[in-house]
Amino acid sequence: MNSPDIAPILGALLQHTDIIILGHEDPDADCLGSQKALGLWLQHHGKTVHLCSAGPWRRPEILPWQGDFSNQIPQALAGKAITVILDCSSYERTGFPESSLPDTSMVVIDHHASGQPFGDLRWIEPTSPSTTMMVQRLIEASGDALSPEMAEALFLGFCTDTGFFRHLEPHHGWSLEAVARLLDAGASPPEAFRAINGGRSLGSRKLLGRALDRIELYFDGRVAITWENWKDWKEVGTERDSDKLYQSMLGIQGVEAAFLIREQNDGQCLVGLRSVTDLDVAEIARFFGGGGHKKASGCMISGDLNDAIEHLTQILATRLKA
Ligand SMILES: [Mn+2]
CATH class of the missing domain: 3.10.310.30 (Diaminopimelate Epimerase; Chain A, domain 1)
Known part of the structure; x- marks a missing residue:
């Protein structure tokens, strides 16, 4: 991965008290895990976090997280909050009409190569195998330790987008080094595998x-x-x-x-x-x-x-x- 200047993003997030965090519609564990881990880290810094998802909640592995998310963007935060949009190559991907987003500055963190530039602070990393890996990088850059809950959410997203490692590319060993830190922080491969492959109906x-x-x-x-x-x-x-x-x-x-x-x-x-x-x-x-x-x-x-x-x-x- 390149070395973008993460500092302006960290600075912008920590300056605000209220943070709205959005991912894409028809969410998967990469966008939700990114939202959840970033939210946990910001809460650890005393922030009020608003996790929003347009749904629908279809994949079995994401269902345990549904209660943490709202399908409405809070409206009373115009001018006060900052909005973070994760894993979306265009604003439309959020599934929320632009009119439902209060007037806030916008940070975009994404790993898709194509897309329409939108937002005020953008960090786009097409070589990153998942958006969770970028969020992990952001949290680690703050100097804070990853909690077991953050590690679990980040690992599930990584496993989703890499098809449990099989889409990783040669010479990208750095991604496995980052995953090693998630395991040391408490993420469990067998639990993630069961979450992704289990829970299916007959x-x-x-x-x-x-x-x-x-x-x-x-x-x-x-x-x-x-x-x-x-x-x-x-x-x-x-x-x-x-x-x-x-x-x-x-x-x-x-x-x-x-x-x-x-x-x-x-x-x-x-x-x-x-x-x-x-x-x-x-x-x-x-x-x-x-x-x-x-x-x-x-x-x-x-x-x-x-x-x-x-x-x-x-x-x-x-x-x-x-
Ligand atoms: Mn993704």
């Missing part, structure tokens, strides 16, 4: 089973496609574990890309696309009006399951040269 396993059972291979085994539809959701529920499904599909020998088609009852199919090679699935998603990253993207296709498979395989035929 229905989510049955849905996973149905989708696994329906995998078909295309293009000499280079692409795996499976599907689920509204009848499945009616029968076993809507809770999914897409990450496990994609991992299973991409783990098939010779498979370069995996697509999950979710056929809704409104004549539309939601498609998730994952790739483990140079096949650019963001480009395929954009063709259908969607978007995302080269290796993970999504789009919506009009029509039923068969239409979606036909459209996708037509596009793939032009992209996958033998």
Whole structure:
């Protein structure tokens, strides 16, 4: 990680009595863990902290934190408070209309490479594997020790964004050195693993089973496609574990890309696309009006399951040269 000047951010935070801390909508443990740890540290300095999240609270591992957060931004703090926005590449990502934010100065801390510049003090670190790691850096720069509760929140965020270390890059050993300090401060890998992978409904396993059972291979085994539809959701529920499904599909020998088609009852199919090679699935998603990253993207296709498979395989035929 680069060495940004953290001092102005520390100074700005400690100058204020009230601090509003926001993350992104549809929150994950990286944004919430960052919010929570920063909030705990500021409370330790006698500050009044307002943790806000627009929700929805969908992931099982974040549910224990829900009670610490409000879905309303306090309004009586205009001109008095400072607002910190974490893990958001644009203001819109917070899920709160700009009109609901009182007039305060704004600190932005984020690890996404792209985005629209907003806020008064910005610290953007695309090489950081998680926003929690930046918050850890900020707290450590203050000279204060990490409490077990802070360490636990920071570690859960790090594990979420790195897929439990598997997205870490070579030559980024410094991130593991920082994680070592979280473990020494009390973070527990088995507890974090259980929080992220446990707590699922039986229905989510049955849905996973149905989708696994329906995998078909295309293009000499280079692409795996499976599907689920509204009848499945009616029968076993809507809770999914897409990450496990994609991992299973991409783990098939010779498979370069995996697509999950979710056929809704409104004549539309939601498609998730994952790739483990140079096949650019963001480009395929954009063709259908969607978007995302080269290796993970999504789009919506009009029509039923068969239409979606036909459209996708037509596009793939032009992209996958033998
Ligand atoms: Mn993040």
